[in-house]
Amino acid sequence: MEHGIKPSYPRIKILEYLITKRSHPTVDEIYSNLVKEIPTLSKTTVYNTLNLLISANIVRVVASEENETRYDADVTSHGHFKCEKCGAIYDFRIDVGALKTDDLKNFKIKEKNVYYRGICEECLDNIENKI
Amino acid sequence: MEHGIKPSYPRIKILEYLITKRSHPTVDEIYSNLVKEIPTLSKTTVYNTLNLLISANIVRVVASEENETRYDADVTSHGHFKCEKCGAIYDFRIDVGALKTDDLKNFKIKEKNVYYRGICEECLDNIENKI
DNA sequence: TTTAAATTTGTAATTATTACATTTTTATTA
DNA sequence: TAATAAAAATGTAATAATTACAAATTTAAA
Structure with missing residues (x-):
């Protein structure tokens, strides 16, 4: 290893x-x-x-x-989306380099995490089917 | 209330x-x-x-x-920075609207979180002082 | 003032994680 | 190959965070 x-x-x-x-x-x-x-x-x-x-x-x-x-065994930069319905966590590509803030200009940033919550495509489909 | x-x-x-x-x-x-x-x-x-x-x-x-x-009683959109040295969590202004990803285009996103880790200004100063 | 509903409390149960001593496995060397 | 030392894995116990839940208290309404 x-x-x-x-x-x-x-x-x-x-x-x-x-x-x-x-x-x-x-x-x-x-x-x-x-x-x-x-x-x-x-x-x-x-x-x-x-x-x-x-x-x-x-x-x-x-x-x-x-x-x-x-x-997560993927340590490259990406975001996580958690579905509130099924609980699954999805990876998604995101450019964290695009995130800019003046507030931390004298801070040493080692790691940037992006985490979304909501409802995934599959669960949205299921909800629609049941109505 | x-x-x-x-x-x-x-x-x-x-x-x-x-x-x-x-x-x-x-x-x-x-x-x-x-x-x-x-x-x-x-x-x-x-x-x-x-x-x-x-x-x-x-x-x-x-x-x-x-x-x-x-x-956190501040539910408006902002990021969090956690200092690895002192453990303090700082708020910072960040435009989460600027975050775009095609991977979630059929997902319903309810919440976007941005979370950084690193060393805060104060702790960086302390480290420098001791060297 | 009585009664019902909502809120708070305290204890117990549950769960996740770490601490640590013991056992097992692996690698080294005679 | 056998003996030894080091590393890794195991199992149990301890700790800590959170929830469940029943009893007690407070609040509001009649």
Whole structure:
């Protein structure tokens, strides 16, 4: 694994899960799914691994208003949209460089997050169908 | 109180606290400070009241990557900057209308949040002073 | 003043996360 | 290969945030 992290089996599987299922899962989701494959997996290992991947900048936490920590293996700049109906989190391309503010001119900005809430296309369609 | 919420004493005090101290406090901060004035105050009331104010759109939660829910009585559009050193959250003016993305063209966007992380001016000054 | 409704309170339950000691695995070296 | 040391994973317990809910209190209405 990159960034000097030893590629143990659980670590590979956890990162793999994040990369393939791009659903911004919670610890619970990751654990519940992987424990089928790795019966000895413990939730603490999932926490440890995610925190390790975060400090290595391979994974980041999705900023939100909820008390659910969700993880994302895509650390390139993009926005997150959370659907209020189905709870899904969508990625979207956004140019955070276009965001300008004079208020922070003497601040050191390390990270810019953009987070939207609303109703996704699919749920809008479902609502319409039911009326 | 506006929005059809009955202005009880705890409710007024909680909203007043949020409006005057614009520090985006946690429930704990609000409770700890107000209990001095209102000795019978319970933390459940703080939670209840904040959730009530949120559903009335008088208060909003600050989106972040941390597991700390912080509240803001300013519901007009602005960004939040969190300092990694001192933990303070700063408001800043930002034109979220300038954010455009084609990826969400069939989505209903209800709320746009902008959240930055980094080091604030004050902490940058302190670091420089110590070197 | 009585009654009903709304609000607040306190305790218990739930959930997410971290702390930490123990066990297991992996890598190293004799 | 066996012994040893280091790293990683595990499981349990502790902590903290939040919600559920029933009881008590306050407020408003009749």
